[in-house]
Amino acid sequence: MNKLILGRYFPGGSLLHRIDPRAKLLAGISFIFILFIANNWITYLVLWLFTFTMMKLSGVSIRIYLRGVRPLIWLILFTVSLQVLFTAGGEIYIDWGPITISSFGLINGLYIFSRFTMIIFVSTVVTLTTKPIDLTDAINYLLQPLKRLKLPVDEISLMLAIALRFIPIILDETQKVMDAQRARGTVFGEGSLPQQIKKIVPIFVPLFVSSLGRAEDMANAMEVRGYQSNNPRSSFRRLQWQKTDIAALFAMVLLAVILFILRTEGHHFH
């Protein structure tokens, strides 16, 4: 669990840390769409340059980003090899019936690989430089229009925020319970699969019991402090647009325009 990088926040004071979470979230989402504009090597090169610049700007070492890709590497390689093996066209190097390795296949594989890794890198940039609670605020803001459809947007964000507050507490607690059971002679990560599954019970049951207790306490605390689910609430947390935020979104538009200019017209590798 400790190895997962995507979704973690690294405290820092970089330019990217200071950008409004809404701008970052919008930029991150638009990047995924912009990716689909690229269709030749020069456009992919521009995207890679952009991605690396963002990674550098975040002030987090490249090694951490690479660690973030690692858990997903097999999924990526699997998809890429399907692309390579089942795309025909261009110069053919190997031909075994339905399976061919062609120049188009190789190039397409490379593009797919680029897309995957760049999506991971850029979303990691967003989460590494944004506090989870700020992301929640951003999601809340961007979902506001859905209120008209009677979706309980504010309640959902409060739920998210509370969940985020409990994650570190529950991780701490997991550690404590595991230590306690280790001290009673449990050795984790040893034995056959059924044996290992059996060892989860002494961790899971205490965690479940204590989480229920916490949930009840928290519900009481919320009620005593005047929380009523359907009442209008003001918000103490404030998001403020600044010039840099507008600049950030403008940069994304610029990126899209550049890619449109550089892409190959009417020619697709799909």
Place this chain on the structure above:
Amino acid sequence: MQINLQQVTADYQAGPIRSPEILKSISTTIKSGSFTAVVGKTGSGKSSLLKLMNGLLVPVKGQVSIGEIMITSENAKQSVKEARRKVGMVFQFPESQLFAETVEKDIMFGPMNFGVPKAEAKEIALEVIERVGLDATILSKSPFALSGGQKRYVAMAGILAMRPDILVLDEPGAGLDPKGKKEVMDLLHAWHKERGLTTLLVTHDMDDVALYADEVIVMDEGRIVFQDEPERLFSEMTAIHQWGLELPQARKLQIRIEQEANVRLPRICLTLDKLADALIEAGLA
């Protein structure tokens, strides 16, 4: 069973954050049969010191000896298992580790992990549940149906059932009312005496140190800065302040009386009984 630490340095890793040298080159000997209190500010390394005793924390450098067992960073995988057989650890709020359907099964969990046959583990469960002062009928109940105090005793019984030679206690009375706390401490202290155990107790309460410990270790910033009898610790007023410690209630009152009456009582009094005796002896009361 004697505990010996030789220049032990340890790190602590939680998530991506690594705290380097939470213990800095610690060397000490804890005598067999002693009841040693470990005190110090929050974050001074007390809990880490406890975790060394059964390999929940493995030294990066140096070695930990538990009797004949030696734990080093190289042999940890095997030696830690042996150490856990010898060391019983009562965590803070131990009731939060209960999980089994019945009290009996929960108590048998530890012994059976260490290879005690089922029939024998059952016998042990019966013996320890009575030893901690609960009725044998409780064995067939679910631990979650018990009161808070009973749960604590069941959790402690689960540790005592492992028949440890070394007992490691992390604030076993935390969260209980004074009467409940005294009962828990008296029980553990009696068990310690009866079985000739070597016991380590982490506490914030200096009255516990005064009442139960025959030796006290003070931790400060990952180092052992003091190790001697409690009477000696509580006579070093400036050092106590510097390490962020308190005085036992009796000792604090003694100092106030000595200052205001401008007398000196015949000896350092750490407990109520000793203070009462000294006051009468000195002709003040």
Place this chain on the structure above:
Amino acid sequence: MSMHCIKVENVTFHYNLQKQEHTIADLSFTARRGEWLAVVGHNGSGKSTLASLLVGLRMPSSGRIYINDIELKEETKWELRNQIGLVFQNPENQFIGTTVKDDVAFALENQNMPYDEMKQRVDRALAMVSMTDYADYDPSRLSGGQKQRVAIAGLLALHPDIIVLDEAMVMLDPKSRRGFMSLLDELRKQHQLTIISITHDMNEAAAADRILVLKKGKVMEIGKPGQIFQREERLDVPFIEALRRKLKKQGSTIPDKYMTEDEMVWWLCR
């Protein structure tokens, strides 16, 4: 406004209607404005139930509770919650905000208060408990004593008249406990706060104006610490009283009457 800011009249409560056992049975007492009332009693005496009744988390089966002369009922409880706050035993479970200042603001957000007023109140409340420097901290990273200070700030922001402490000092070490008590006492004097402290620490109870001894949901005794602790049959007494009894037993001429620490030191040094 009458001088009693809390009036409990013949309150009865039971969890289980089938059982005739009352958790709280025909309980009556009052508390004056600015008073510190300690409620003591063994586990199962109904102490915590009393706390939840006072803040309207539960409603009495019969009898009445008045807060500032307004009867506490389903219809009035939300309005009264601005006047009476509760601090829980486990500080960990009462935090909702991800940072200290967000948490202090929680109750204000529930009032739908405008931002500027919230900001002012949060800053002031944090200053009152000397936690201004920790405004941006994650509450779960604070020490036990600091957590309870933040919890108090969260109540103070609402400008309440009454604070109920439900064994709020159990998790604190002796030193933080003393610091927390003197902070509360100071706040009480400055702001005419009434404090109802449910506790089993007799040294803490000895510092209260009056003590209410609960037994099986009934008031066994209510009175000044001197009256309560002087009775020989009370076994759990403050340290000073225990010492006085011990000295008496050893044949000392010490007066046969409850003493405060000052009185005892004065007598010994006479």
